Amino acid sequence: MTMHADQVDVSSELVAALIQEQFPQWSGRAVRPQASTGTVNSIFRIGDDLSARFPLRPADPGEALAVLEREAEAAAELARVSPFPVPEPVAMGKPGAGYPMPWSVQTWLPGTVAFDADPSGSEAFAGDLAAFIAALRDADTRGRSFDGDNRGGVISDHDDWMAECFEESEGLLDVPRLRDMWSRYRELPRTSPDVMSHGDLIPGNVLVTGGRLVGVLDTGGFGAADPALDLVGAWHLLEAGPREALRRRLACDELEWERGKAWAFEQAMGLVWYYVESNPAMSALGRRTLDRILES
Template sequence: MHDDQVDVTADIVAILIREQFPQWSGRAIQPLLSTGTVHAIFRIGDGLSARFPLRLGDPTETLAVLEREARASAELAQVSRFPVPEPVALGKPGAGYPMPWSVQTWLPGTVAFDADPSGSDAFAEDLAAFIAALRDAETRGRRFSGDNRGGVLAHHDDWMEKCFEESEVLLDVPRLRRVWSHFRELPRTGADVMSHGDLIPGNVLVTGDRLSGVLDTGGFGPADPALDLVSGWHLLQPGPRDVLRRTLACDDLEWERGKAWAFEQAMGLVWYYAESNPTMSRMGRRTLDRILASME
């Protein structure tokens, strides 16, 4: 999926486990088919999973990221009303794999890409309960400090320009430019709250049309209160989306900003993963279609 991608195999994982965590040696190692774009994931026995960064980076910087994600995941686990993976260990480079990697608990369930809960009001209520619990968590004086989604919409103008240029033969770019010109001007009023940051179908587990767990929790941190509302556009049809909004008591501005963050994310997914990860690209198109339909 990436020009600088690092491949990792089950044989490499087995060697790393045997050398660094012999207490798990001999457990079955199963590569997981995933739409994820950041990590290769391997199941270790029944209760653990290992995550290997896909993109080559400086090992020291990668370790710092993994340590930060582990702290964030542990903090989110303390406030979530639904099961989330918990950090277990950090591994070192070895066996031909050049970077640190992580181990966390395994959660059962089916990702929302494969068990579509988009028409379920009960799922929307569960999703709202998850978001509300995160919003109630203490920021402890922390504020958004990154350069990804969750800060100032207009700071993404350069990225959006690249998305528009790359999407000329894929999407109705003139119309989408007009939409962004509206979104980028939306004012920010609410203070930062704690947020998951990436509530897309691949990070949500479903059992029987109910939310049964949430994955990829390492981005837990302070952000625009509207950020986790991207879930309404990535995951829900209009009826359940209204349930999410009512349950969270979103005003018009907050709801529109959530739509804006979903738009920013979806625009990048369509072209970047058009060939390398068609599932993610299709998700981006579906989200854009939902946003445009809501504006007609």
């Protein structure tokens, strides 16, 4: 089942044809689809050291290219400040061979995504995650502030989306209780300036080996945002003990911690209903995150 009604299909044969056409220097390499819980791109390995990402949803090619170029710039900037390996941009592909949009090529990182190698009980992993978040917070914003329409700005700006989530979640979740929680979260005040943030620290974007953080994926969203935004990782990735270890390491006060919980709540509410049939792993992640928030 596809995840989106307008999803673009991408096959290994199509990817091989695009590579032969646009990057013949890689045409002898094996092309392998990469199993992923991701919801935005299809991912294919090219040989052993590269990966290609193909947007799943149709968009104007010029606009899509501008997005990919911004993501590549953000990824390159993150690579310069991250204490852990991140994919680095290599090339930009064009529409062709029946695929209607630009696409991108990055370096491939070894490791297992946290969906498959759950590090949630590891305080050592929590320390690694805290070190990653702290390094991003220390990076120079160069005067930038949040300028997107996703998570990371004003919590109450998401009221319309949350209203849709509550309506769609009837029969799936305890909606009255969750509505009450949102009514409190949306009013949490903001007291700290923006810092640089990854923006989407979920299990599918974190690589693990031996219970330690060894890489971070999906780096194109690196940018200035609410300092609490990357705290979503505390709820998506960690059990109670390691979560508290991360909080201590980052010296989060009560307000910042609650705002991080609010951003995780907003994200989890959307995951549960939207992907309940098309991406059960993402839907289950949303449920698990909500359970952790409810138990806290």
